[in-house]
C-alpha cells in the first residue's frame with residue numbers, strides 16, 4: 001500500500017537559519033533530541049513545518065528563506081511578534097516547567113506586564129499561525145503529525161477545519177501527574193484539543209497513564225485501555241518509546257576521521273578516565289546536581305583525584321529565558337569551585353563547554369567514554385544515552401542513568417539507575433562504574449546495545465504511523481456505517497412478520513422518563529418505569545411470540561420493583577443475576593470472580609457521598625456506582641477527581657476491576673462485567689428455559705449504555721455472528737451445542753438502537769426514551785399487521 005505523505009509539525013525546523021545577506025541564508029542543525037530523532041524518518045515522503053529559528057519581517061527575506069528551505073523539504077512558519085511570549089513564555093516558561101515537575105518560575109507569577117493570559121494568547125495565536133501554514137500545504141490523504149507541547153491546540157484547529165484529516169500528536173516530554181498538570185489554568189482547553197487527534201502518543205506508560213488520569217479527572221471522560229472515550233468518541237492513546245538511528249552512530253564511529261579524534265582526545269586527557277555529560281544547558285538536566293555528585297566522589301575517593309575527569313558538553317538552548325541564564329551561572333559557579341578545590345597545575349577535574357560540538361567529535365567522545373553520566377531531574381526520553389551505547393565498541397563504558405529519564409525504562413537493565421537528587425547515591429554509582437569489572441561492563445553493554453540496535457527511530461515512526469493509519473482507516477470504514485435514523489416502518493413490519501422475537505431493553509435512560517421531564521429529587525436517580533409504558537409493556541410481554549429482557553446495571557431489587565408484574569426476563573447488575581419473573585433469581589457470577597475490593601470502595605464512595613450534596617451511591621453485589629448528576633456539576637467533577645485518586649491509591653490499587661467514568665458518575669465493577677459478555681449466558685438460559693425449537697428471527701436491542709456495554713450491540717450483529725450460536729445450557733459453564741439454530745438474523749431483522757449517543761456501535765439512533773415509548777406503542781398496535 002502506498003504510504004501517505006507526512007506533514008511533520010514541530011516548533012523548530014531541523015535547521016536553524018541565519019541571514020547572511022539580503023537574499024542569502026546559512027543553516028546549522030537545531031539542537032535537541034526531537035530533531036535528531038525525526039531526521040531519521042527516511043521512509044516517508046515528508047514535509048517539515050516549523051519555525052526557522054529566526055525572526056524575519058521583510059517580504060524578500062521570507063520569500064528567499066522559504067525557497068531555500070523548500071530544497072531541504074522544510075516549510076517555515078513565521079511567528080514574528082508572538083514568538084517571544086509564545087516560545088520563551090508559554091511553551092518554555094510555563095508548560096515546560098510544569099511538564100517537568102518544576103512548577104512555574106517565580107518571576108512570572110508576579111510580573112504585571114507579561115501575564116499568564118498574555119502568554120496563553122500568544123500560544124493560541126502561534127498555533128493558529130501553524131494551522132494556517134498546514135492548511136496551505138495540506139493535500140488530501142496527507143497525515144499530519146504534530147509534535148510536542150508547542151502545538152497542543154493544533155489538532156483541534158485542524159479537525160475543525162477538516163474532520164477527515166488524519167492527525168496524530170506525540171509528546172516528547174514527560175506528561176506529569178494530574179496533580180501537577182491541574183495547576184495549569186488552560187488545562188481543559190489543551191486536553192480537549194489533544195483529544196481531537198486520532199492518535200496520541202507518549203514515550204512511556206507512566207506518561208500515558210498520567211495523561212489518561214488527567215483527562216478523567218479534569219474533563220470527566222472515561223479512560224479505557226484503548227484510550228479516552230467521550231460521548232462514544234474514542235481517542236486512541238498509546239506508548240511509542242523513541243529510538244535513535246543506530247547505524248548512523250555505529251558507522252560514524254568507524255570513520256578514520258573519528259578514529260583520529262579518539263586518539264587525539266585520549267592523548268589530550270592524559271590517560272585519565274573520562275566521565276562524559278552531553279546535555280542542553282537546561283534546568284531539567286540536573287547539571288549542578290551532577291557537579292555536586294562528582295565533587296562528593298572526589299572528596300570521598302582521594303585515590304581517584306587526578307585520575308578521572310568529567311567533560312560536560314553544555315549545549316546552549318533557550319537563551320532568552322531568565323532561568324536558563326541562571327542555570328548557566330550556577331554551573332559555572334560549581335565548576336570554578338570544584339576545579340579550584342581539586343585541580344592542579346597540570347589538570348582540572350571538570351571541563352565545562354558552553355557550546356555544541358561537531359557530530360564526528362561527539363561520536364569520538366562517546367566511543368572513548370568510560371562513564372556517561374545522565375542526571376536529568378526529568379527527561380522525556382534522553383537520546384544521548386542511546387547514542388553513547390551505539391558508539392561504544394572496545395571500551396564498553398558504563399551508563400549511569402537518572403531514573404527520572406524516560407530512557408530509564410528502556411535502558412535501565414544495562415545501566416546503573418540513580419536518583420539524581422541523591423548526591424551520595426550518584427557519587428557511589430560513579431565509584432561503582434569506575435571500578436566495574438570488564439565482564440560486568442560487557443554484560444550490561446550487550447543488553448543495551450541489543451535494545452538500541454533493534455529500537456530505531458525508523459521503527460518508532462513506523463509504529464506510530466501504522467497505528468494512526470490503521471485507526472483512521474477503521475474510522476473511515478465505520479463512518480460508512482454511521483448510525484442512521486431508525487427505519488421505523490421496517491422495525492414494525494419485520495416485527496409483525498416474525499415468530500420468535502427477542503427484545504433486549506436497557507432500563508435507565510431507555511425505559512425511564514427522560515431527565516428533562518423529571519423533577520430534581522435530590523435523593524438519587526429516578527429509577528421508575530416511564531408511566532406511559534406500563535400498559536404497553538404488559539401487552540408486549542404477554543405476546544407468546546415475544547421474549548422481553550430488561551438488561552440493566554441496576555440491582556435486583558430495583559428491577560423487581562419496576563418489572564415484577566410483567567412476564568419477562570430481568571438481568572440485573574449487567575447480567576450477573578438473571579430471573580424470569582415467574583421464578584427466582586439465579587446468579588451468573590463466575591465462580592472465581594474476586595469481589596474483595598467492594599468494601600474498601602464502598603467506604604470511599606460513602607465518604608464522598610456524605611460530602612457532596614445531591615450525590616448518591618448505587619450498590620450491588622458486583623459493582624458500585626457513585627452518581628453526581630444531581631450535585632453541583634463543577635463540585636461533583638472535582639470530587640470525582642479526588643475520589644479517583646483515593647481509589648487508585650487504596651482499595652483498587654491491586655484489584656481486578658474496571659473503573660468507568662460516566663458523564664456524571666464513577667462506576668467500579670469486576671473486570672469483564674459488560675452487557676455483551678453477559679449476553680451469551682442470558683441467551684443460554686432463555687433458550688433452555690423456553691425449550692426453544694424455532695430460531696430467534698427478530699432482535700431489537702435498545703439501550704442508553706456506557707461505551708464498555710456497547711458490546712451488546714455487536715453480540716447480535718448479523719455480520720459478526722455465526723448463524724448457529726451455541727449458548728451454554730442452564731446451570732453449566734461449558735458450552736453445549738443445541739441442535740437447532742438459535743438465532744437466524746440477517747441485516748433486515750436485526751435492529752440495534754442507541755439513545756442519545758452520537759458515536760455508537762448500534763446501527764440506529766433515537767433521541768430519548770420518549771421515542772422508545774412511541775416505538776413500543778407502535779409495535780403493540782401493529783403486531784399482527
Ligand SMILES: O=P(O)(O)OC[C@H]1O[C@H](O[C@H]2O[C@H](CO)[C@@H](O)[C@H](O)[C@H]2O)[C@H](O)[C@@H](O)[C@@H]1O
Pocket residue numbers: 011012031032033034035037148172173242317318379380381382383
Ligand atoms: O528546541 P529547543 O527548545 O532548543 O529544545 C530542544 C528539544 O527539547 C525537547 O526534547 C525532547 O525530545 C527528545 C526526543 O523525543 C527527548 O529525548 C527529550 O527527553 C525531550 O526533552 C523538546 O521536547 C523538543 O521539542 C525540543 O525541540
Ligand SMILES: O=c1ccn([C@@H]2O[C@H](COP(=O)(O)OP(=O)(O)O)[C@@H](O)[C@H]2O)c(=O)[nH]1
Pocket residue numbers: 030031032033034036037278279280313315355356357358362381382383384385387
Ligand atoms: O552539541 C550537540 C550535542 C548533542 N546534540 C544532540 O542533542 C540531542 C539531545 O537529545 P536528548 O533526547 O538527550 O535531550 P533533549 O535535548 O532533546 O532534551 C542528542 O541527539 C544529541 O546528539 C546536539 O544537538 N548538539
